Amino acid sequence: MRLTIPEPFDFALTVAKPAGWNWSTPAEVFEDGVMWTGATLVGVPTGLKLSSPSAGHVTAFAYTAAELVGVVRGDLRAAVEFGLGKGNDLTGFYRFARKDEILRRTVKDLFGMRVSRMDDIFGRVILAICLQMAQLRRSRQMMDSILRLYGTRVRFEGREMTLWPTPEKVARLDATDLRVKANMGYRADRLSAAAKYLAENPLGIHELDSLSDEEAIEKIMEVPGIGRYSAGIVLGRSAPIDAWSVIVMSELLLGKTPENPRAEIDAVNKMVAERWGRWSWMAFAYILNDLENLASDYNLTRLT
Numbered sequence: 001m002r003l004t005i006p007e008p009f010d011f012a013l014t015v016a017k018p019a020g021w022n023w024s025t026p027a028e029v030f031e032d033g034v035m036w037t038g039a040t041l042v043g044v045p046t047g048l049k050l051s052s053p054s055a056g057h058v059t060a061f062a063y064t065a066a067e068l069v070g071v072v073r074g075d076l077r078a079a080v081e082f083g084l085g086k087g088n089d090l091t092g093f094y095r096f097a098r099k100d101e102i103l104r105r106t107v108k109d110l111f112g113m114r115v116s117r118m119d120d121i122f123g124r125v126i127l128a129i130c131l132q133m134a135q136l137r138r139s140r141q142m143m144d145s146i147l148r149l150y151g152t153r154v155r156f157e158g159r160e161m162t163l164w165p166t167p168e169k170v171a172r173l174d175a176t177d178l179r180v181k182a183n184m185g186y187r188a189d190r191l192s193a194a195a196k197y198l199a200e201n202p203l204g205i206h207e208l209d210s211l212s213d214e215e216a217i218e219k220i221m222e223v224p225g226i227g228r229y230s231a232g233i234v235l236g237r238s239a240p241i242d243a244w245s246v247i248v249m250s251e252l253l254l255g256k257t258p259e260n261p262r263a264e265i266d267a268v269n270k271m272v273a274e275r276w277g278r279w280s281w282m283a284f285a286y287i288l289n290d291l292e293n294l295a296s297d298y299n300l301t302r303l304t
Helices: 011-015 071-083 090-097 101-109 121-130 136-150 167-171 175-180 187-200 205-209 213-220 228-235 243-253 261-288
Strands: 002-004 029-031 034-041 044-054 057-063 152-156 159-163
Touching: 002 071, 011 044, 034 071, 034 159, 044 071, 044 152, 044 159, 057 071, 090 101, 090 261, 101 261, 121 136, 121 187, 121 228, 167 187, 175 187, 205 213, 213 228, 243 261
Parallel strands: none
Antiparallel strands: 002 057, 029 034, 034 044, 044 057, 152 159
16 A cells, blocks of 8 residues: 655654654564554455655555455555544644744654654554553553454564454453453453453544543543543544652643652643643644653653
């Protein structure tokens, strides 16, 4: 597939975020300007090889066990374009950002970075649940275990990629397997319940995009084990605030480190919303991916 993504568009920044966020699966590899990855798209495990031969263009090879025909091919194309952020209004965001002292720096540093990721709700649910009340290292251990034990493996062009498991596969597991083998603790019951719900009630980012932020958050919170903060992670277009990000935002916006970050969550979240309004989610993404550069101008104590 030859895809056209509106300028501004930086392929490398979009698929390989500076903060280390994966674009589709933690198992993906970005090297020599090529992204090797995969996802379950249109219900089919798919290997993906993407590169950008020229500005605004992406060449994408999709590998499936059987040939896709008809409307399904178009759906696959749309899914990859969505993952590349074709629908992001970067022009509008940049116009807004250049009037803000902090965002002005981030859009200069990360010009052309689109913030969308592949439409894999269950992968995001796994991430959100693994992040609950856990340090980042612990969260990564749980996600690595889930991928290793239950992920879907695809092989193409001499590469092997492990995709997030489907909700149907996890729904068939006993929660004890998740608790013991994946070392998830109490989160095992939450992930099991979420998988069973999504297996019976499929949900996609495209559906959520037709809703307002609040409506989308409420929709995601129907998934068992997903609260408001976790729903923000799943949605990907809100500015979730936890204790760590409260410290970052306080140091950026107020020039001070809060003594009790958790007590300041609501106040800082309100401050972010008042300052950046509908652009808060994109501002948040740009800031988190530009912390090392921002640290040269601001006293940031928590870069990771």
